[in-house]
Amino acid sequence: MAEPILQVQSLHTHFFADEGVVRAVDGVSFDLYAGRTLGIVGESGCGKSVTTRSILRIVDRPGRIVSGVVKLRRPDGSVADLTTLEPDGRVMRAIRGGEIGLVFQEPMSSLSAFHTIGNQLQEAILLHDSIGKKAARAKAIDLLAMVGIPRPSQRIDAYSFELSGGLRQRVMIAMALAAEPRILIADEPTTALDVTTQAQILDLIRRLQQERDLAVMLITHDMGVIAETADDVVVMYLGKEVEKGPVDAIFHAPRHPYTKSLLRSIPSVLAEPRSRLATISGSIPHPFARPSGCPFHPRCPDRMDICQTDVPAEISVSSDHVTACHLYVA
Amino acid sequence: MTRVLDVRSLRKHFPIRQGLLGRTVGHVKAVDDVSFAIEGGETLSLVGESGCGKTTTSRCILRAIKPTGGEIRFRTEAGADVDVASLDARQLRPLRRQMQMIFQDPFSSLNPRMTIAEIIGEPLLVNGVSSAAERTRRVTELLDLVQLPSAYLNRFPHAFSGGQRQRIGIARALALNPTLVVADEPVSALDVSVQAQIVNLMLDLQDRLGLAYLFVAHDLSVVKHVSHRVAVMYAGRIVEVAPTRSLFDAPRHPYTEALLSAVPVADPRRRSQRIVLEGDVADPSNLPTGCHFHPRCRYATDKCRVETPALTEVAPNHAVRCVRADELTLTAVPTA
Numbered sequence: 116m117a118e119p120i121l122q123v124q125s126l127h128t129h130f131f132a133d134e135g136v137v138r139a140v141d142g143v144s145f146d147l148y149a150g151r152t153l154g155i156v157g158e159s160g161c162g163k164s165v166t167t168r169s170i171l172r173i174v175d176r177p178g179r180i181v182s183g184v185v186k187l188r189r190p191d192g193s194v195a196d197l198t199t200l201e202p203d204g205r206v207m208r209a210i211r212g213g214e215i216g217l218v219f220q221e222p223m224s225s226l227s228a229f230h231t232i233g234n235q236l237q238e239a240i241l242l243h244d245s246i247g248k249k250a251a252r253a254k255a256i257d258l259l260a261m262v263g264i265p266r267p268s269q270r271i272d273a274y275s276f277e278l279s280g281g282l283r284q285r286v287m288i289a290m291a292l293a294a295e296p297r298i299l300i301a302d303e304p305t306t307a308l309d310v311t312t313q314a315q316i317l318d319l320i321r322r323l324q325q326e327r328d329l330a331v332m333l334i335t336h337d338m339g340v341i342a343e344t345a346d347d348v349v350v351m352y353l354g355k356e357v358e359k360g361p362v363d364a365i366f367h368a369p370r371h372p373y374t375k376s377l378l379r380s381i382p383s384v385l386a387e388p389r390s391r392l393a394t395i396s397g398s399i400p401h402p403f404a405r406p407s408g409c410p411f412h413p414r415c416p417d418r419m420d421i422c423q424t425d426v427p428a429e430i431s432v433s434s435d436h437v438t439a440c441h442l443y444v445a
Numbered sequence: 446m447t448r449v450l451d452v453r454s455l456r457k458h459f460p461i462r463q464g465l466l467g468r469t470v471g472h473v474k475a476v477d478d479v480s481f482a483i484e485g486g487e488t489l490s491l492v493g494e495s496g497c498g499k500t501t502t503s504r505c506i507l508r509a510i511k512p513t514g515g516e517i518r519f520r521t522e523a524g525a526d527v528d529v530a531s532l533d534a535r536q537l538r539p540l541r542r543q544m545q546m547i548f549q550d551p552f553s554s555l556n557p558r559m560t561i562a563e564i565i566g567e568p569l570l571v572n573g574v575s576s577a578a579e580r581t582r583r584v585t586e587l588l589d590l591v592q593l594p595s596a597y598l599n600r601f602p603h604a605f606s607g608g609q610r611q612r613i614g615i616a617r618a619l620a621l622n623p624t625l626v627v628a629d630e631p632v633s634a635l636d637v638s639v640q641a642q643i644v645n646l647m648l649d650l651q652d653r654l655g656l657a658y659l660f661v662a663h664d665l666s667v668v669k670h671v672s673h674r675v676a677v678m679y680a681g682r683i684v685e686v687a688p689t690r691s692l693f694d695a696p697r698h699p700y701t702e703a704l705l706s707a708v709p710v711a712d713p714r715r716r717s718q719r720i721v722l723e724g725d726v727a728d729p730s731n732l733p734t735g736c737h738f739h740p741r742c743r744y745a746t747d748k749c750r751v752e753t754p755a756l757t758e759v760a761p762n763h764a765v766r767c768v769r770a771d772e773l774t775l776t777a778v779p780t781a
Contacts, residue, residue: 158636159607279725280495309494309663311722314707318721336637339666339709343716362713380641382666384708384778388689389488390670391648392641398606399636414638 118188119146120330121170121215121298126183126198128162128169137402139165139178141354145347147298152324152331154345154362156338158377160399161351163334167300171211172202187214190297213243216291218284220303225287226275232259232286233271236293243294258289262319281312288319292327299324302334317344338381342366350374353400353410356429360436370438372417409441417442447520449625449657450483450506455515455530457501461730473730475501476512477681480756485624486651488658490668492704493678494726499661502678503627505530506659507546508537519544522624542572542621549630551610555602561588561613562598568620587616590653591646608639615646619654629661644670665708669693674762677701680727680737683756687763694777697765699742702775720776736768744773 128140140162147153155163168174170185185197187210200207211217219225227235236255237248246254252271259267262285275283284304291299301320305313321344324331333344341348342362349359350371358371369375379393397414400406406413412422419441427439457476460469476498483489491499505512508529517529522543529540548554555564565587566580574580585595591612602610611631618626631647632640644667650656662668668675669689676686677700685698696702706719720743727737736742739749746769754768767773 158638281725309726310665310707310709311494311704312725313709314719314721317709337709338637338711342711342713343709345713366711366713377637378711380638381711382641382644382664382670383711384666384669384693384705385710386666386669388669388672388693389648391645392670394641394645395638398608398639401606 117148119148120188121147121332122184122186123166123170124184124186126166126169126185127181128165128174128178128183129181130178132177135403138354138405139402140169143183143349143351143354143356145349145356145359147330147332149297149330150324150328151346152333152344154341154348155332155334155351156336156341156348157351158336158399160353160402162354163351164302166351167217167302167332167334170197170300171215171217172197172200172207173211189214209243212239212291212296213294214296215298215300216294216296218287218291218299218301218304220306226283228274228276231272231274232278236271236286236290239290239293254293255289258293259286261292261323262286262289263315264289279312280308281315284308284312284316285319288316288323292323295327297328298330298332300332300334303336304333305340306335306337313340320344338366338378350377353402353405355410355439357411357440358436358438360433364433364436368436370432370436370443371411371440372415372442373411374438376414376416409439447485448482449485449487449520450659451516451518452482452502452506453480453516453518455479455502455505455517456513457498457505457510458513471730474681474732475729476505479515479678479681479683481676481683481686483625483657483659485657486655487674488651488660488672490660490662490672490675491678492662492665492668492675494663494704496680496726496729497678498681498729499678500629503629503659503661507544507627508532519625542568543623544625544627545618545621545623547611547614547618547626547628547631550634551607551614552634554614555610557602560599560601564602564613565616565620568617572621583620584616587620590619590650591616606639607635608642611635611639611643612646615643615650619650622654623656625657625659627659627661630663631660632667633662633664640667647671665705677704680732681729682737682766683764684738684766685764686756687760691760691763696775696777697759697763697770697773698767699744699773699775700738703741705778706776708778736766744769 124144126140126143130137157163169180180198187195233255237251240251240254256267256271264270264285305316345362348362348365349356352373358374376395395414408424409422409427412418421441427441429437429439430443431437458472458474461471463470493499504510512530519529562584565584569580588595593612632643660671672689674688675692676683679700685701703720703722722741724741733740735750735752736754739745752768754766756764756766758764759770
């Protein structure tokens with residue numbers, strides 16, 4: 116396989132609050148490749164969003180990257196470690212939005228209600244490309260057409276509140292791709308949308324990925340969306356990656372008890388009508404009350420004595436499939 | 446089985462006012478000619494995209510808003526058959542405890558300044574259970590019913606996770622022994638692992654207490670796990686209503702087909718050729734002529750643009766609002 120375009124290596128991002136330290140991201144590693152989609156999946160508090168914010172260096176205080184490396188291959192062939200850059204510096208600002216595009220969950224609150232979508236798009240274009248206002252407007256219209264917005268030369272003067280949720284999310288994607296980044300990070304891009312609109316947006320991301328050979332990092336809580344779109348998957352729980360591997364292995368040969376339980380507890384349109392769901396006992400612990408040893412042990416059906424005391428190390432169960440669980444020995 | 450709720454030709458139109466004098470220039474037909482019935486102990490789900498009128502329908506039934514037209518016949522505990530749509534606030538009061546609501550967001554639907562005992566006990570207090578000891582006894586019983594330890598009585602909502610809060614919301618809804626519970630997206634704000642627990646709890650409570658559920662949801666996978674029957678809404682109308690198995694195995698309306706095919710299935714080996722619906726949901730203030738769905742329908746003919754289809758029974762208990770229902774062969778969810 117080609118060289119990864121982005122490499123995250125044992126990233127640790129902690130929040131230092133008065134009540135204690137929250138280890139929001141606690142040792143996460145993965146690689147992103149051009150033309151491939153990496154899915155990061157987990158429930159609330161698993162650290163999936165803080166992972167993206169760490170890569171982009173927009174972690175809010177009192178959080179900070181404690182250790183780890185985020186290596187980005189730049190267009191000129193050099194490699195930069197994003198964790199060493201100044202978060203507000205010139206280089207990081209050029210990377211954020213320029214080399215890494217971003218799509219957030221809430222298309223309503225991510226767009227300004229006071230400027231037309233054209234203005235916002237042109238701003239994004241001019242930020243990374245000095246081509247003059249007229250050319251920027253023409254490019255904005257092209258971008259709107261590219262993401263499938265009907266009548267783009269008229270819609271460019273619309274305000275975000277005049278558009279439906281699906282169209283707004285298309286505008287967000289157009290904006291993320293304005294500077295022609297090679298990486299697209301989408302954080303719950305379809306969570307606020309209806310299933311029919313979700314299908315449209317996932318199709319759009321897939322099409323644009325093929326056209327532009329984009330490396331896509333998709334963050335979601337929805338195993339269905341992961342199964343539909345990802346090539347590789349990282350499953351997270353309480354800041355730890357508990358399992359990672361190719362999408363087929365994660366869904367058809369899951370190893371970690373959390374992945375297995377999570378897959379069993381998903382409601383399915385294929386299920387018997389009115390059938391009960393398999394459950395995971397208990398609930399996700401409060402971040403200040405993180406369990407000792409393996410963070411999943413209080414809810415784990417296969418728990419052993421060692422799980423309460425020792426943090427499991429990552430073990431390869433096949434060449435590209437890794438899990439962190441005491442059930443498996445190296 | 447006794448029929449708990451019988452909704453007939455329900456309509457809710459919101460006026461659009463404009464200008465200095467606030468003249469009515471049009472109407473948003475949020476709910477337009479909706480009819481369905483729910484038996485005791487049964488779950489009927491209302492599904493559809495945002496803006497289809499499913500929430501407005503449920504709010505009319507609970508009389509949070511007054512419907513524009515139609516009947517909402519409710520069978521009271523005493524066995525009387527009353528039209529909730531025509532009652533005034535005073536007449537509604539004794540009925541309110543018989544129809545209760547479970548809300549979507551367990552974080553904003555519980556008062557942060559009240560203890561769990563106060564939150565669950567309030568409906569009892571309002572409805573005349575004045576003895577504090579009696580209320581505590583009943584609240585403990587309700588906590589047990591939703592599988593929360595009674596030690597939690599004096600804690601405040603912030604101490605609980607989303608799933609626990611939803612259990613508290615359910616206990617509050619059940620405090621007065623309702624016959625009908627309206628649940629508007631009760632699990633959509635919860636994490637997957639917790640969602641499963643709440644779905645199972647709702648199934649158990651229904652079996653134990655004989656509750657009728659009106660389950661409003663957009664997630665068809667959850668709907669399959671809870672419903673006896675499903676009604677699909679589009680632009681203010683029911684376009685298909687059928688027993689759960691028939692609806693998923695043999696949908697008869699093109700919109701149902703598209704909706705089912707859009708649901709992602711958690712299996713990478715089943716990345717299917719889905720039907721991607723073009724465009725957006727019809728604008729309820731400016732509805733298309735004929736069948737409301739025709740601009741997005743891949744089977745639409747000239748007839749669909751002019752003729753308004755009626756909800757017609759095509760099989761026992763299975764009704765469809767489509768002029769081509771008899772000639773189309775639609776795809777079901779590909780079975781496992």
